Structures are given as structure tokens and as C-alpha cells.
Amino acid sequence: MKIKAAVLREGSGPFTVEDLDLAEPGAGEALVRMVAAGMCHTDLLSRELPPEFFAGPQVYGHEGAGIVEQVGADVADIAVGDHVVLSFNNCGDCPACNKTRPAYCFNFGPNNMAGGRPDGSSSLTDAAGERVGSHFFGQSSFASYAVVAQNSLVRVDPAYDLTKLGPLGCGVQTGAGAVLNTLSVESGSSIVIAGAGALGLSAIMAAKIAGAATIIAIDRHQNRLDLATKYGATHTISTTPDEMTAAIHAAAPGGTDYGFDTTGNADVVRALFGALNNVGSLAVAGVGFGDITLDFLTLISGRSITGVMEGDSIPREFIPRLAKLNADGEFPFDELIRTYSLDEINDAEAASASGEVIKPVLLF
Ligand SMILES: [Zn+2]
Ligand SMILES: [Zn+2]
Numbered sequence: 001m002k003i004k005a006a007v008l009r010e011g012s013g014p015f016t017v018e019d020l021d022l023a024e025p026g027a028g029e030a031l032v033r034m035v036a037a038g039m040c041h042t043d044l045l046s047r048e049l050p051p052e053f054f055a056g057p058q059v060y061g062h063e064g065a066g067i068v069e070q071v072g073a074d075v076a077d078i079a080v081g082d083h084v085v086l087s088f089n090n091c092g093d094c095p096a097c098n099k100t101r102p103a104y105c106f107n108f109g110p111n112n113m114a115g116g117r118p119d120g121s122s123s124l125t126d127a128a129g130e131r132v133g134s135h136f137f138g139q140s141s142f143a144s145y146a147v148v149a150q151n152s153l154v155r156v157d158p159a160y161d162l163t164k165l166g167p168l169g170c171g172v173q174t175g176a177g178a179v180l181n182t183l184s185v186e187s188g189s190s191i192v193i194a195g196a197g198a199l200g201l202s203a204i205m206a207a208k209i210a211g212a213a214t215i216i217a218i219d220r221h222q223n224r225l226d227l228a229t230k231y232g233a234t235h236t237i238s239t240t241p242d243e244m245t246a247a248i249h250a251a252a253p254g255g256t257d258y259g260f261d262t263t264g265n266a267d268v269v270r271a272l273f274g275a276l277n278n279v280g281s282l283a284v285a286g287v288g289f290g291d292i293t294l295d296f297l298t299l300i301s302g303r304s305i306t307g308v309m310e311g312d313s314i315p316r317e318f319i320p321r322l323a324k325l326n327a328d329g330e331f332p333f334d335e336l337i338r339t340y341s342l343d344e345i346n347d348a349e350a351a352s353a354s355g356e357v358i359k360p361v362l363l364f
Contacts, residue, residue, distance in 0.1 A: 004020075024072070032146050163339070173313050216237060348360035
């Protein structure tokens with residue numbers, strides 16, 4: 001079928017909205033009519049990588065929300081007409097998937113970031129008949145329709161507004177899941193969260209839901225710190241990494257129980273780790289390059305540090321839970337959204353990059 005999609009033809013170039021041909025869903029796939037798709041940092045990773053890492057024309061988008069129009073063979077639990085949020089894909093049968101930790105799937109790369117299905121095929125061709133990469137995070141949802149891998153499909157209550165729910169598929173579940181799943185923040189505890197973008201603000205909302213007594217937000221931009229305060233931060237810090245540990249200790253004497261980094265800045269990670277108390281835990285979701293150095297004595301005191309992907313979530317359990325919290329007014333992540341048409345996708349990227357918009361969402 002003919003669809004409209006935003007294609008990235010060069011790693012550093014603009015998105016171009018094109019007419020593409022989308023194949024029928026195969027076994028283990030469903031055709032989804034997209035209603036909305038959030039834009040997340042990972043859609044733009046090619047901006048930061050050397051050109052040789054760009055694998056050719058590709059449709060990105062991994063926070064889709066839409067309605068199932070057709071179901072291929074061997075698809076369990078999903079039917080035509082279902083309202084779905086689209087999340088990451090996973091293989092379903094590796095040591096991580098078998099331990100119900102699909103975000104750490106040993107086959108995450110081929111299932112999410114290989115420019116096609118794990119077998120190398122693509123569901124998309126352009127007007128010249130050339131291959132365009134599909135199945136980004138099992139979906140490639142910057143498109144009016146997508147053929148989606150079944151493990152990316154999360155059914156949600158049709159009473160909810162799909163134009164709001166796409167960001168639950170990646171960024172919002174990553175921030176909320178770091179707090180509620182990875183760290184299991186308890187009532188009365190203290191947490192410091194670095195970076196008040198989509199991940200950090202979702203984490204702040206989740207820390208408030210968990211009942212954390214002290215929620216410290218760190219960011220360089222005052223408008224984001226104002227949002228942090230609005231959504232539950234009890235303290236805000238805007239300082240350089242070398243003064244950060246002391247500033248956190250001023251807000252949480254004795255150190256924090258938890259920390260969460262969304263900046264990907266190694267110096268910030270080191271400062272957050274140094275600010276934990278002796279049994280504190282730090283989760284790191286920011287994607288940086290290079291090495292993180294930690295002081296030996298702070299580590300062997302009993303602190304721990306872990307990476308976090310996708311909020312360590314089981315999407316079919318966690319996303320409906322977050323959607324219900326939102327509907328109940330306890331998790332207002334949708335207030336971070338600004339909507340754009342597909343034709344405005346380059347404006348959406350620019351507004352996100354400048355910090356003006358926390359979470360762009362494309363509407364179809
Ligand atoms: Zn797996
Ligand atoms: Zn993402």
C-alpha cells in the first residue's frame with residue numbers, strides 16, 4: 001500500500017516526507033494506522049555518529065501510537081481495531097527475555113536498530129523502487145502506516161487519547177521505569193535526577209508517585225528547572241560538575257538514596273555517584289561516549305551503579321499502568337508534548353534541539 005513517511009537519506013540531512021510503498025504484514029507482524037508518534041533522542045543518533053555508520057535511507061520513529069488494521073499470521077493477543085502503543089522490539093527467547101527483562105534483550109540490535117527485520121529484509125520501498133530501512137524499534141513510526149513486530153505492540157484502553165500516548169513507548173517509560181523499576185524508589189527516600197528533559201521530568205513525576213521525600217533536579221536551563229519544580233522536585237541545582245556533589249549534599253545531608261542520570265555526561269555521572277550515601281544506587285540512562293571514572297573508595301563503600309534501557313520495563317505491563325496513572329491525573333507527562341504535522345518534522349527536531357520543546361509529537 002502507499003503511505004506517507006519521513007525518510008532520513010543522509011545522517012546529517014533533513015527528513016524528507018515521501019510517498020513510499022509498504023508491504024503486507026508478514027508472520028508475527030501487524031499493520032498499524034498511525035495516529036501519533038513521539039520524537040526521541042535515539043531517532044536523531046545519526047546526527048552524532050560519523051557518516052560511515054549511517055546505513056542508508058531509513059524511516060525512524062519509535063514512539064508510535066495507532067490502531068491495528070490488519071494482523072499477519074502467528075500474532076497472539078492482538079486483533080484488528082486494537083488501540084496500541086508501540087514500544088521496543090525484543091527476541092523473546094534469550095537469557096534476558098527469558099528472565100522477563102526484554103529491555104536488555106541479547107538480540108536488541110538486530111531487532112531494533114538494524115534498518116530492517118532481524119533477517120535483513122525491509123517492508124518499505126521508495127518511488128524509484130529502492131529499499132528504505134524499516135522496523136526501527138520494530139516499527140518505524142514516522143509514517144502514516146507501519147508494519148510492526150508483534151513484541152512492539154502494546155494494547156491500551158481505547159478510552160484513552162492516542163495522540164498523547166506515543167511517548168510512553170520509549171522516553172517516558174525510560175524515565176519513569178528507572179525510578180519505579182530499576183531503582184524501586186521508596187516512600188520517604190531521596191533521589192537526585194540530572195537532566196530535566198523528557199526522561200528526567202518523567203523520572204521526577206515517578207519519584208513523586210513513589211513518595212520520595214527529597215527530589216533534587218539538576219539542569220543548566222532555568223525553564224526546565226521550573227518544570228522540574230512544577231512536577232515534584234523539592235530542590236533544584238544549576239552548577240558545574242565539580243561543584244555538583246557538594247550542592248547535592250547541601251540538599252540531602254549524608255547523601256542521596258538514589259540517583260538517575262539522563263545527561264550522558266561522564267563528569268555528571270561521577271558527581272552523582274559521589275553524592276550517594278553508602279548504600280545508594282545510581283541508574284544511568286544518558287547515552288555518552290568514552291569512559292566514566294569512579295573513585296574506588298566511594299564504590300566499595302557499598303554504592304552501586306547500573307545502566308538502564310527502556311526503564312527495565314515489560315511494556316505490556318508497564319505502559320498500560322503509566323497510561324492509567326496519566327488518566328487518573330497522577331502522571332501528567334502529556335503536558336510536555338507539543339504537536340506537529342508530519343510535514344513539520346524538521347521544525348519539531350529544531351524545537352527539541354534548542355530546548356524549547358520537551359517532547360515533540362507528530363500527528364497523522
Ligand atoms: Zn531477547
Ligand atoms: Zn527513545
